[in-house]
Amino acid sequence: MNRFLRRLCVCLTTLAALCATISQTWGHGGGGDIAIFTNHALQQVDIGFAVLDDDDISQEVFDPTVSVFQAVLIPNTPSTIPPIPYSYGTREPGFDSEEALPPLxxxxxxxxxxxxxxxxxxVDMQPAASLGITGxxxxxSDVTQATxxxxxxxxxxxxxxxxPDGIYIAKVTISVDTLADSNPYYLxxxxxxxxxxxDPLQDAEHGEMVGEAVRAYLDDPSSGSPMVMGTDYTFYADAVVFARALPVPEPATSALLALGIAGGWLVSRRRKQR
Structure with missing residues (x-):
């Protein structure tokens, strides 16, 4: 029996590591919204990637393994409507849930x-706080719909x-009352x-051009460097790759790891009781 438990622990831990590797490899981020839903098995908020239809109603593409997203910041100007409460900001990607969260x-x-x-x-990331920058x-906070x-x-x-110009990576979790917080995602x-x-509209268009060029390069590096308006944004793509390598266990992966650890503890305890 002990041999079976030990093998089970090894299998579960290996499977968990494989799941984590797959999610980090396939996660592409950008080009859509952050999908938010409930992991009922763990009673935890879960996140993924979603592309919505033209009316922003239904999720036409959904990938629960994505944990890295990207966006280009634009400056606050008097003509920005509604006003941006930061020196530089972005409203992309948004948050979306298809009736998959606790209501209200x-x-x-x-x-x-x-x-x-x-x-x-x-890539050499440093705490932004050391530069006096917060984000x-x-x-x-907001409130989920009745549905x-x-x-x-x-x-x-x-x-x-x-x-200063450069790359800023935020580590973020999502909280919903009555559920455990999500595992982190990286923006x-x-x-x-x-x-x-x-011009905020022109700035947003330029940001979209950069985002599209970087995503195309990440999908196919042989397509050439992501050049936009005379600037090579390969460094931006490098930062996305860096973020993908940061540890973000999926909730299902966490459950497998927990089960593997519990099994290992049980084997150890039985040995001590002999």
Whole structure:
């Protein structure tokens, strides 16, 4: 029996590691919204990737393994409607749930960490707080619909006296009342003054151009460097790859690991009782 339990522990741990590897490899991020749903087995918030239809109603593409998303920040200007509560911010990607959450409960985005890299050389993320820069979502909280659905585009942004160009990676979890918090996801954002014209719509269009170029490069690096308006954004793609390698166990993976650990504890305890 002990031999069976030991083999079961090894199999579960190996399967968990394989699941984590697959999710990090296939996760592409960007181009859609952050899907939020309930992992009923664990009573936990879960997140993934969703592309919505033209009316922002139904999820036409859904991938529960994605945990890395990307966006280009634009500056706050007097003409921005509604006003951006940060020096630089973005409303993409949004949050979406298809009646998959507890109804009429507070939903909150929690920014746990924020890192910065200037984009030069190899990826070297440093705490953004060391530069006096903070970041997060506004509003940080909202309420799910009576049906359990949710759709919103809170602003993620940065604030500080001087915000240098470069890459900012935020580590975020989602809370919904009555459920355990989600595992973290990573939002990889770019701030680059050369993209900004003073027109928020034009700035957003430039950001979309960069995002599309980087996503195309990540899907097929042989297609050539992601060049936009004379700038090579390979460093942005490198940051996305870096974020994909950060540890984010899927809830199902966490359950397998927990079961494997519990099995190992049981074997150890039986040995001690002999």
């Amino acid at each position: 409960k507070t939903l909150r985005a929690n920014t746990l960490d924020l890192w910065y890299w200037d984009g030069a050389g190899t 997060g979502y506004a509003p940080a 359990g659905g949710f759709h919103g585009h809170p602003m993620f942004g940065l604030e500080g006296d001087a915000i 990889v954002t770019l701030k680059n003054e050369s993209l900004y014209t003073g």
